[in-house]
Amino acid sequence: MKRPVAAVVGTGRGLPAHVMTNHDFASIGIETSHEWIVERSGIVERRLARNGETTCSMAADASRKAMEVAGVHPGEIDIIVLSTATPDRLLPSTAVDIQAELGATRAAAFDVGAACAGWLYAMSTAEGLIMSGTAETALVIGSEKMSAIVDWKDRATCVLFGDGAGAAVLKRSRHHGKGILSAYMRSDGKLADLLYRPEGGATVPMSVEVLEKRSHLVKMAGREVFKHAVRSMSDAADRALDGARLTGSDIDLLIPHQANVRIIEATAKHSGIPMDKVYVNVDKYGNTSSASIPIALDEAIESGRIKDGTTVMMVAFGAGFTWASMVIRF
Ligand code: UT7
Numbered sequence: 001m002k003r004p005v006a007a008v009v010g011t012g013r014g015l016p017a018h019v020m021t022n023h024d025f026a027s028i029g030i031e032t033s034h035e036w037i038v039e040r041s042g043i044v045e046r047r048l049a050r051n052g053e054t055t056c057s058m059a060a061d062a063s064r065k066a067m068e069v070a071g072v073h074p075g076e077i078d079i080i081v082l083s084t085a086t087p088d089r090l091l092p093s094t095a096v097d098i099q100a101e102l103g104a105t106r107a108a109a110f111d112v113g114a115a116c117a118g119w120l121y122a123m124s125t126a127e128g129l130i131m132s133g134t135a136e137t138a139l140v141i142g143s144e145k146m147s148a149i150v151d152w153k154d155r156a157t158c159v160l161f162g163d164g165a166g167a168a169v170l171k172r173s174r175h176h177g178k179g180i181l182s183a184y185m186r187s188d189g190k191l192a193d194l195l196y197r198p199e200g201g202a203t204v205p206m207s208v209e210v211l212e213k214r215s216h217l218v219k220m221a222g223r224e225v226f227k228h229a230v231r232s233m234s235d236a237a238d239r240a241l242d243g244a245r246l247t248g249s250d251i252d253l254l255i256p257h258q259a260n261v262r263i264i265e266a267t268a269k270h271s272g273i274p275m276d277k278v279y280v281n282v283d284k285y286g287n288t289s290s291a292s293i294p295i296a297l298d299e300a301i302e303s304g305r306i307k308d309g310t311t312v313m314m315v316a317f318g319a320g321f322t323w324a325s326m327v328i329r330f
Contacts, residue, residue, distance in 0.1 A: 004130075004131065004172050004173065004174055005172075005173055005174070005175065005178060005179030005180060006126070006127040006130040006131060006138075006170050006171070006172060006173070006179050006180050007170070007171055007172075007173040007175060007178055007179035007180070008168045008169070008170060008179075008297075008328060008330065009069075009070040009071075009072070009169050009170070009171045009173075010065075010066045010067060010068070010069035010070025010071070010072065010168065010169040011065075011066050011069065011166070011167065011168045011169075011294065011297055011298040011301055012061070012062040012063060012064065012065025012066035012067075012068070012069065012166070012167050012298055013061075013062050013065065013164065013165065013166045013167075013294070013295045013298040013299070014057075014058040014059065014060070014061030014062035014063075014065070014143070014164065014165040014166075014167075015047050015058070015163075015164045015165075015285070015295070016047040016048055016049045016050060016053050016058065016163050016164065017047070017050075018047060018048045018049075018050040019045050019046075019047060019048075020045060020046055020047075020048050020162075021034075021044065021045045022034035022037045022038065022043070022044060022045065022159070025155075025158075025159060028152065030152075030153075030155050030158065030159070031155060032155050032159055037159050040260075040262075041159075041160060041259075041260045041261065041262075041282070041286075042260060042261025042262070042264075042280070042282050042283055043159065043160065043282055043283060043286045043287075044283040044284065045283075045284060045285075045286075046161065046162030046163075046284075046285055046286035046288075047162050047163055047164055047285060048147045048162065048163055049145050049147060049148075049163040053145075053163070054088050054145065055084055055086050055087060055088050055094050055143045055144065055145045055165070056088050056094050056097040056098055056101060056143070057101075058143050058145070058163065058164060058165035058291075059082060059084075059094070059098050059141045059143035059165045059167065060098055060101045060102060061165065062141060062143065062165040062166050062167035062294070062298075063098065063102055063139055063141055063167045064102070065167070065298075066139065066167040066168055066169050066298075067102075067139070067169055069169075070169035070171070072137060072169050072171075074102045074103045074104040074105070074107075075103070075104065075105055075106055076106070076136075076137050077102075077104040077106065077107045077137055077138070077139050077169075078106060078107060078108070078129075078134075078135035078136055078137050078138060079107060079108050079109075079126055079129055079134075079135040079137075079138040079139070080095050080098060080099050080102075080104060080107045080108070080109035080110075080138070080139045080141070081095065081109075081110065081111075081112055081122040081125055081126050081138060081139070081140050081141070082094055082095040082098060082109070082110070082111045082112065082122070082141045082142075082143060083111070083112045083113075083114065083118030083119045083121065083122040083140075083141065083142045083143075083290040084111055084113070084118070084142070084143050084144055084290065085113065085115050085116075085118065085144060085146075085149070085289050085290065085319070086143075086144050086145045086146060086148055086149055086289075087111060088145075093109065093110055093111040094111055094143070095109035095110050095111050095141075096109045096110075098141065102139075104139070107139070112125060114185075114187075114290070114318065114320060114322040114324070115195075115289060115290065115318030115319035115320055115322055116257050116259065116287070116289045116290055116292070116316055116317060116318025116319065116322075117185070117257070117290070117316040117317060117318045117320070117322040117323050117324040118142060118289070118290035118318070118322070119140070119141075119142035119166070119290040119291070119292075119293050119294050119316070120183070120185070120293065120314060120316050120324035120325065120326050121185055121322065121324055122140045122141070122142070122290075123140050123168070123170070123180070123183070123326060124183045124185055124324070124326070126138035126140045126170050127170065127180050127183065130170060130171075130172050131172075135172075136171065136172050137169065137170070137171050137172075138169070138170040138171075139167060139168075139169055139170075140167065140168050140169075140170055140294075141165060141166070141167040141294070142165065142166050142167075142288075142289070142290035142291040142292070142293065142294045142295075143164075143165035143166075143290075143291055144163060144164065144165070144288050144289040144290060144291045145163050146161035146162060146163055146218075146287070146288065146289055147161070147162070147163050149197060149216075149217060149218055150217060150218050151214055151217035151218060151219075153214070154217075156220070156222055157218055157219075157220050157222075159286075160259070160260075160286055160287050161218075161286055161287045161288070161289070162285045162286035162287065162288050163288065164285055164288040164291045164292075164295055165291050165294075165295070166291050166292075166293070166294025166295035166296075166297065166298055167294055167298075168294055168297065168298075177329060178329045178330065179328065179329065180326060180327075180328050181243070181244035181246075181311075181327040181328065181329055182239075182240050182241075182242075182243030182244035182325075182326065182327045183240070183243070183324070183325070183326045183327075184236055184239040184240050184243060184324060184325045184326070185322070185323075185324040186232070186236070186322070186323050186324070187320050187321065187322045187323070188320070188321050189320060189321075191228065191320075191321045192319070192320060192321075194220070194221045194224050194225055194228070194321070195218070195219070195220045195221070195225050195318070195319040195320075195321070196218075196219060196319060197215075197216055197217060197218055197219070198215045198216075198219060199213070199215040199216055200215065200216030226260065226262075226263060228317070228321055229259065229260075229263045229317040230263055230266045230267065230270075232317050232321065232323040233256065233257070233263065233267040233315045233316070233317045233323060233325075234266070234267055234270035234271070235323075236315050236316075236317070236323050236324060236325035237254075237267060237270065237271045237313060237315050237325055238270075238271070239325060240313055240315070240325035240326060240327045241271070241313070241327070243327070244327040246311070246327065247272075248271040248272035248273045249272065250311055251271070251273055251277065251311055251312070251313045251327075252277065252306075252310045252311050252312065253277055253278075253279060253300060253305055253306060253310060253311075253312045253313075254267075254268055254271070254273045254277060254278045254279065254312075254313050254314075254315070255278075255279045255293055255296045255297055255300065255312060255313070255314045255315075256268070256278065256279075256293075256314070256315050256316070257287075257292050257293060257315065257316035257317060257318070258280070258281060258282035258285065258286075258287060258288070258292040258293075258296060259282065259287040259292070259317075260282065260287075261280060261282055261283075263317075264278060264280060264282070265278075267315060271313075273313075279296045279299070279300050279305065281295070281296050281299060289318065290316075290318070292316075293314050293316055297312070297314070300312075301330075306330050307330065308330060309329070309330065310329070310330045311327065311328075311329045311330075312327070312328050312329075312330065313325065313326070313327050314326045314327075314328070
């Protein structure tokens with residue numbers, strides 16, 4: 001009997017309509033320039049949640065599209081795994097709000113926190129539940145309202161991030177040689193202080209003082225993070241290729257986490273993957289943290305860059321530090 005695999009059977013994305021361009025930072029008093037942002041990061045514009053858009057509402061938009069493509073009814077979903085660093089509330093999980101919003105009445109729902117690498121962590125978690133027989137059908141979402149946690153007075157970070165969501169329906173399948181071929185995850189908590197929100201959690205709860213210090217907002221040592229991102233994403237790519245018994249030349253499309261086009265180029269170069277086989281949309285959306293890979297995946301499928309038989313490698317790195325990779329054959 002053929003061994004079952006977990007296969008992606010539908011994807012969707014949920015992006016706010018509101019566009020903020022690099023030129024718009026002048027209107028909120030940020031001393032920066034379009035040229036600096038493009039040269040250092042590749043970002044041209046980003047989407048921002050407005051008019052009541054939330055992590056839950058963007059996730060629900062992405063999920064409805066993914067379920068429609070998959071031909072899956074909300075009542076058939078066994079597990080909802082949401083990756084987010086920006087839950088709508090701290091208790092309960094945002095995944096249960098999505099479960100209620102979608103009417104996924106049979107689903108167990110929970111959040112996964114692994115920052116920008118979170119969607120690949122969520123995919124691995126869902127794959128494990130599918131392979132163990134606990135679930136048949138999973139909805140795996142990355143949704144982020146980064147605009148709520150960046151410091152809009154810190155030009156070194158506020159120009160980099162954006163809001164959005166992406167989702168995939170994962171199903172047990174017996175298509176030999178298709179589905180998730182390999183997955184890899186790592187972390188190094190000793191480096192947590194290079195990219196974090198220092199206060200406003202349970203240790204130092206939110207207070208007037210925290211608000212005044214702005215210590216509940218994202219702090220990032222950009223140059224350090226950059227170096228670790230290149231090293232760890234390159235290593236993760238090697239591990240995913242080894243796990244799938246493939247080399248860089250077997251990869252039809254690389255979908256890296258979209259934080260910075262220079263990190264993307266360095267990762268692709270390390271794996272010997274030419275840039276025409278790399279999906280890049282950081283110019284349009286900025287860094288949407290764990291939503292970046294599922295948004296890119298959905299766009300790549302919609303535009304025909306992923307078809308039946310396409311082998312895709314995904315690689316991510318984020319706060320923690322956490323990093324992860326996965327190879328999927330469609
Ligand atoms: O998704 C999770 C992972 N996150 C990342 O992967 C982000 C990784 N880091 C990066 O992408 C890059 O480090 C940045 C894009 C954040 C910054 O690029 P950089 O080439 O590392 O620049 P830098 O931070 O070293 O700053 C260079 C200069 C500084 O000025 P001085 O000290 O050289 O005079 C900054 O003050 O650029 C200045 N600067 C800015 N100038 C104009 C910083 N932010 C800005 C800005 N506009 N927005």
